[in-house]
Amino acid sequence: MRTGVFVDDEVAADLGVEPARVTEARKTLQDLRLLSASGDDGPVVPLDPEVVEAELVTPLEMSIARQRHRMAEIHQQLHSLAGLYRSVERSHSRDEPIRALENAGDVRREIDLARHRCSEERLSLQPGGGRSAELLQQDVVQTQEMLRRGVRIRTLYQHTARASLTTRTYVRQICADGAEVRTAEELSERLIIYDRRIAFVPMERKGSEPPGAAVVTDPTLVAYLCRSFEAAWQVGRPFGNSPESDDSQQVSAVLRSSILRLMSMGLKDEVIARRLGMATRTCRRYISALMDELGATSRFQAGVIIGRREASAGARGPEHPEGDSADCTA
Numbered sequence: 001m002r003t004g005v006f007v008d009d010e011v012a013a014d015l016g017v018e019p020a021r022v023t024e025a026r027k028t029l030q031d032l033r034l035l036s037a038s039g040d041d042g043p044v045v046p047l048d049p050e051v052v053e054a055e056l057v058t059p060l061e062m063s064i065a066r067q068r069h070r071m072a073e074i075h076q077q078l079h080s081l082a083g084l085y086r087s088v089e090r091s092h093s094r095d096e097p098i099r100a101l102e103n104a105g106d107v108r109r110e111i112d113l114a115r116h117r118c119s120e121e122r123l124s125l126q127p128g129g130g131r132s133a134e135l136l137q138q139d140v141v142q143t144q145e146m147l148r149r150g151v152r153i154r155t156l157y158q159h160t161a162r163a164s165l166t167t168r169t170y171v172r173q174i175c176a177d178g179a180e181v182r183t184a185e186e187l188s189e190r191l192i193i194y195d196r197r198i199a200f201v202p203m204e205r206k207g208s209e210p211p212g213a214a215v216v217t218d219p220t221l222v223a224y225l226c227r228s229f230e231a232a233w234q235v236g237r238p239f240g241n242s243p244e245s246d247d248s249q250q251v252s253a254v255l256r257s258s259i260l261r262l263m264s265m266g267l268k269d270e271v272i273a274r275r276l277g278m279a280t281r282t283c284r285r286y287i288s289a290l291m292d293e294l295g296a297t298s299r300f301q302a303g304v305i306i307g308r309r310e311a312s313a314g315a316r317g318p319e320h321p322e323g324d325s326a327d328c329t330a
Contacts, residue, residue, distance in 0.1 A: 129167075147177045
């Protein structure tokens, strides 16, 4: 190269390496266009990197320019229709304070639109145990995007979600970015509310297909759903990065107490599991351990023992009787 010409044998001799390695290096440099192509026309010589850069970058810049031009065309074409669509949509919204969407795909599109427009707050109730890794991976991207826009995110899971490693990892990740997450004993149903103006309430699931949802925009109903969320949120336990969120023993005690209460009501294992958001098998393990602790040999006997305990506690009276009257004034 000192002579301005790349000759494989000479370079190999100068560097003291095998000619095959030099040949491989020459081909790499030629692929990068830092050496001229091999041929019978002339020697292989180095090329000016600035000229090579221009040759490589110019087609890319032209492609980017074409893409930007196409994006501008799309924006102009669709923006001209947005005003008309919004006016029609607002008219339909006023006529239909509750819209039933049977198709799960339509529900997803409506939720995507509401998320895109959301500017202040998203509230959500997520009953059941841990969620799938695929679903959480998709949600973490969407949640982080909303947090960057300054949207407040509050999510309420059931206590059983704490047993899911995937869910715990997801919660730590979004809480580190500013989201707030809590868990509660029981949640009635899944619910998502955007900006306290539009709520999504799922329909009853039929079979294995994802259910549709009711889209609620009536101010009175949305306000009621918000109050329901706030009531559940107030009794929820922090779940995230804060030290007080690490209360697994307390949560486990709450679950045990809940199972005992539901057993005393005569509910079946499947119903208890569904209400507490856990697998039926897990619920049965809890019940078996609790029956051993109670010294009961049957569900009926366990219910009698629990009933007697509750009656005995009721006879002693509540520790703070004034609390009942205070609750009634709300």
